[in-house]
């Protein structure tokens with residue numbers, strides 16, 4: 001291999017950049033620069049970061065600190081394939097020292113740099129957090145049930161649904177989509193929301209699961225920059241009937257499997273499936289619940305009818321044989337006793 005000399009410094013070299021050796025080429029070139037001190041604003045409550053004139057969702061504190069440094073790095077315009085390693089070290093509650101190691105190349109010549117920058121955090125409460133702490137809300141979702149009290153289970157699920165909807169909206173950047181507070185009442189639960197839109201979304205999601213209906217009542221609460229400000233109350237009523245209710249629908253006794261816009265279930269006398277639009281039903285009455293079922297002995301199976309021993313009167317009762325029955329005589333089945341007679345449960 002032929003050794004060559006650098007025409008600039010006269011040293012031996014085997015690789016040349018712009019006809020000079022690596023050292024001469026890199027010379028005073030700087031891969032990157034940074035201000036000695038970098039400033040940033042973070043919300044101490046939610047970690048939001050003030051960036052480009054507005055509050056934006058932040059991440060882990062160290063990641064945010066690193067991002068402040070990166071945003072302020074001045075990278076050599078000719079540099080390519082730059083790799084950065086940032087190591088933040090907390091000095092006190094509002095100061096970090098960030099050690100930056102950088103590697104890259106300029107016209108193929110490797111170049112690196114090491115810089116230390118100080119980050120100073122100004123802790124400021126963001127718009128959303130100040131609204132939250134100020135008790136701000138735009139809507140109330142009042143969850144009740146029609147002609148009954150909502151069950152504890154239903155309310156728990158409603159709150160979980162509401163929290164899920166709020167979290168998804170916040171992930172999409174709707175920072176005001178927060179739940180300000182929830183109030184448990186004997187008749188249901190009130191969910192206070194930071195955004196009208198969120199109230200509506202929660203209602204829709206709850207109704208997707210449970211059915212029910214809502215009425216909206218807006219109330220003028222003031223003005224801002226000449227625009228009327230409203231607060232909306234969504235009164236949501238969960239359906240009267242829930243899964244497991246035994247109801248009489250226009251003369252047919254069914255066990256409810258779902259109740260929303262439609263009532264679905266099993267016709268207990270025949271075992272056939274039942275599905276009707278709730279509003280088309282004329283006369284609906286609750287008779288019993290699956291939880292009230294008792295065990296009874298199946299005495300005989302006569303094909304079209306069966307005989308059941310009433311566990312209370314010890315009388316043998318003949319009822320129509322439902323399609324779903326698969327138990328042999330002599331075994332126990334679940335029955336409900338209602339004002340319309342005895343019914344076998346699937």
Ligand SMILES: [Zn+2]
Pocket residue numbers: 006007008009010011020021022023024025
């Ligand atoms: Zn040289």
Ligand SMILES: [Zn+2]
Pocket residue numbers: 043044045046047048125126127128129130
């Ligand atoms: Zn905040």
